[in-house]
Amino acid sequence: MSDVNKSYSTLGNHVSVQSAPPASDDDEIDLLELLGTLWRGKLVLAGAAILALLIGSFYAFGVAVPRYTATATVAIEMQAPSIVDIESVVSGVSTEDASLNTELEILQSRTVILNLIDTMDLLEDPEFNASLRPEPAISLAPVIGLVRSLIGSPGEATASEVDEETAVLNDTVDAVRSAISASIKRDTFVFNVSATTTGRVKSQQLVNTLAQIYIQDQIDAKFDSLETAVTFLSERVTELEAELDEGQERLQALRTETDLVTPEALEAVNRQLIDVRNRVEETQSSVATQEDRLAALETAREARDFQTIAQELGDPTLDNLLPQVQNGDADAVESFLSRTDLLTSRIETSLRRSRSQAAALEASMVRQEEALQSQAEDLSQLEQLNREIASTQTLYETFLARLKEASVQRGLMSADSRILSEATPGRLVEPRKGLILALSLILGLMAGAAIVLGRQFLHQGFRTAEDLEAHTGRTILGQIPKMPIKRRGDLIQYLNEKPTSAAAEAIRNLRTSVLLSDVDNPPQLIMSTSSLPGEGKTTQAISLSHNLAGLGRKVLLVEADIRRRTFQEYFDVPQDHPGLVAAMMEECTLEEAIVRDPKLKNVDVIMGDKSGLNAADVFSSEKFRAFLDQLRATYDTIIIDTPPVLVVPDARVIGQHTDAIVFTTAWDRTTKAQVREAMRQFSTVNVHVTGLVLSQIDPKGMKRYGYGGKYGSYGAYGASYYNS
Known part of the structure; x- marks a missing residue:
């Protein structure tokens, strides 16, 4: 009974709830660790850099086709426009720039390029006419054609329906245009015309011919x-002459x-x-006055108003009478x-005379108006x-x-541009071997760094005790090197014969x-025990x-x-x-056992030994506990x-009765997830x-990953202490 109590007491001393591994307080990148990782992978970096350098050298010196650029200089004789308003002075838009850009577009226009192709017979040059090039050993053209035929709409014309000659000509025009470039020299009316081809002389001839064709x-x-x-002016002069006649x-x-x-x-x-x-x-006014006098006299006579009659007629005889x-x-x-009648008759006679004179004057006025209108119309038409x-x-x-x-200008015809300097044989522009080698080296280093960092990032095993301890939050009891034995039966013999080895x-x-x-x-x-x-774990238990x-x-x-x-x-x-x-x-x-x-x-x-019982049930029994007490x-x-x-759950069951649990993790093989799950399973049954x-x-792997100097027990300087 005392033994059982002792066992329980011992169990109580070491069983505790498993604590979670310490969490990282931040997610900041450790630059020293990053540099250390790159340094540990220096061989990979060097290998990737050398490989990339070799590939770049092979491309630059063996595969890349040399290309040469020749340049000619052309000047444009611009006529500066007169300044006619303030907007011409302050405007930020330059008509000269527009003219120069227009000339550059003309220089690279399809018409000029077609003329250049005809002049130099570029349709027979495989560099520009891709149809003349030999078929590559590996080509995706059939696949691309099949995909296009599958996704093309029914109304679209297939490649076989397109005029082959036109397609070849269009491709050649595009190829020649891509080989030509033009740029304006700042603050001048001069621009450079360049051509880049696979031949020094070809580039020279191409750009000089293009300049001549442009001019x-x-x-x-x-x-x-x-x-x-001239045609328009001649026709117009003839028409105007006929109109003038x-x-x-x-x-x-x-x-x-x-x-x-x-x-x-x-x-x-x-x-x-x-x-x-x-x-x-x-005259009309006089007639009206006389008619008014006659009317007034007639009214006064009827009224026998002699006073009014005398006033109207103003006659002295009547005034005396x-x-x-x-x-x-x-x-x-x-x-x-009687005197009144005489005077009235005189007024009537004068009235008749005035009326006749007025009618004559009116007729004359009408005749003159008609004449005036007729003459005005004639004068206006004239x-x-x-x-x-x-x-x-x-x-x-x-x-x-x-x-x-x-007609005079026909004999004075000249271009607005002239060639300042013709192109000389082209200079080598591709491949830029130094740049290719430098970029290859940089890309190699980047690829090597990506491999090293990717391997480090994707790696789920443990290469250092620090990593294992940081991930689990538990003490690392030991670091055991790989036993230099070929089969398990040699283990005990090795331990006996090499008592001072690194493993021992x-x-x-x-x-x-x-x-x-x-x-x-x-x-x-x-x-x-272990995860898998x-x-x-068995080698470690025997050792x-x-x-x-001892x-x-x-x-x-x-x-x-x-x-x-x-x-x-x-055994x-x-x-x-x-x-x-x-x-x-x-x-x-x-x-006996x-x-x-x-x-x-x-x-x-x-x-x-074999048993018909389930192993977990065997280790959970009271017999097993009593057997351990006996041991x-x-x-x-x-x-x-x-x-x-x-x-299997056997380890968690047996762990309930032990004083110490040594958990073995294989170097660079056991994953973090496996170790984490194993620790969790122990924690669920309160086993510490x-x-x-x-x-x-x-040790070689440690050196390969750059840890050889960090763990001196397996480093070169430990050779004087160990007998392997």
Whole structure:
């Protein structure tokens, strides 16, 4: 009972809730670590740089086709426009720039390029006519044609329907245009014309011929324009001459048909009309006055108003008779009336005369108005015809003068441009070997850096104890190098023959770390496990047992991996020898189950054996606990080799009864996810992992990854301490 309590007490001392690994406080990039990673991958960087340099050299010196550029200089004789307003001074738009850019477009126009192709017979040059080039060994043209035929709409013309000659010509024009470039020299009317081809002389001939064609094209364009202008001017002069003759004939006919009319004569007629119009108005006013007097006299006579009659007529005789008439003298009344009748008849006679005179004047006024209107119309028609003749005469003289100037310019035709300097044989511009080599070196270094950093980023294993400790948050108990043995059965012999090897010293370091993991209660029951098979946990358990036995301890090595039973490869034991399950089930005694290998001195071994029971159920039973208590009472140290954690649950069950758990991780192979999952599974059953071991470390691999100097135990300077 006391043993059971002791076991529970021991279990309580080491079982605790597993803490999560410390999280990183920031995501900042560690430049020193980055540089260290690149330095560790310096061989990869150097290899990638050398490979890229070789590829670049092969391309620059063996594959790239040399290309040469020749340049000619052409000047344009610009006529500066006169400044006619303030906008011409302050405007930011330069008509000269527009003219220069226009000339550059003309220089590279399809018409000029076609003329150049015909002149130099470039359709027969494979550099520009791709149809003359040999078919490449590997071509995607059939695939591209198939894809185009599949995705093309039904209405589109296929390549077979296009005129082949036209397609070849268009491709040649594009190729020649791409080989030609032109640029304006700043603040000048000069531009450079360049051609880049695969031949020095070809580039020279191409650019010089292009310049000559461009200048000749200017002359031809001017000549065509001049011929068009001469033809137009000749036709127009003939038409204007005919119009002028016709106008002269019409003017002569108009003068013959009408009286000679001048503006002065028309003005005289107008003045006469005004005088007649005034006389008519005066006569009509006199007639109206007389009619008013007669009406007034008639009214006064009917009313026998002798006073009014006398006032209207203003006659002295009537004035003398008026007093007598007013006194009622009958003779005086008769005389007064007789005198009144006489005067009235005179007024009527004058009225008739005025009316006749007014009618005559009105008739004369109408005749003069009609004459004036007729003469004004004739004068207007005459002046209009004179203006038309004058305008036609001016146009005729202007076009005749332009026709004579154009005729003279035929003999003075010249281009607006001239060649300042012809091209010389082209200079090499491609390939730029120095630049290619420099870029190849840079790209190689970048590719090497990408490989190194990508490998580091994608790598999920552990290459250093620091990485393993930082990722798990647990102590690293040891770092075990790869055992230099060819088969598992050679392990114990190697440990016996090489007691001072690096591997043996690493096992001693592991032993020390395990024993000192709890100074007050040194572990007695030690479990060795890992995430997956093949990580070195069994090799480590056997090596640790061998090392502990050297301290004079009574050591027991137990194979709890009863599913695989790999101890058979380390120890020469019959297959039917009783093992762990038989001893635990008391099918045999403990002594009968123990194996003592003469190579593994002072270490008792219990092999795993087959069982019809489930292994996890066996290790969860009270019999197993009681069996462990029996072993504790017999041995100083018990090392149990268990199955991997991620494969079966046996290790988590056995871990409930152990004092220390040593978790083995294979160097550069076990992934972080696997270790993390193994730690999580231990944490779910409240089993504390004492520490981790980085096993199967490859010293050459450490050097290859740049860690050789960091871990001196496996470095070159440790050769004087170790006997490998």
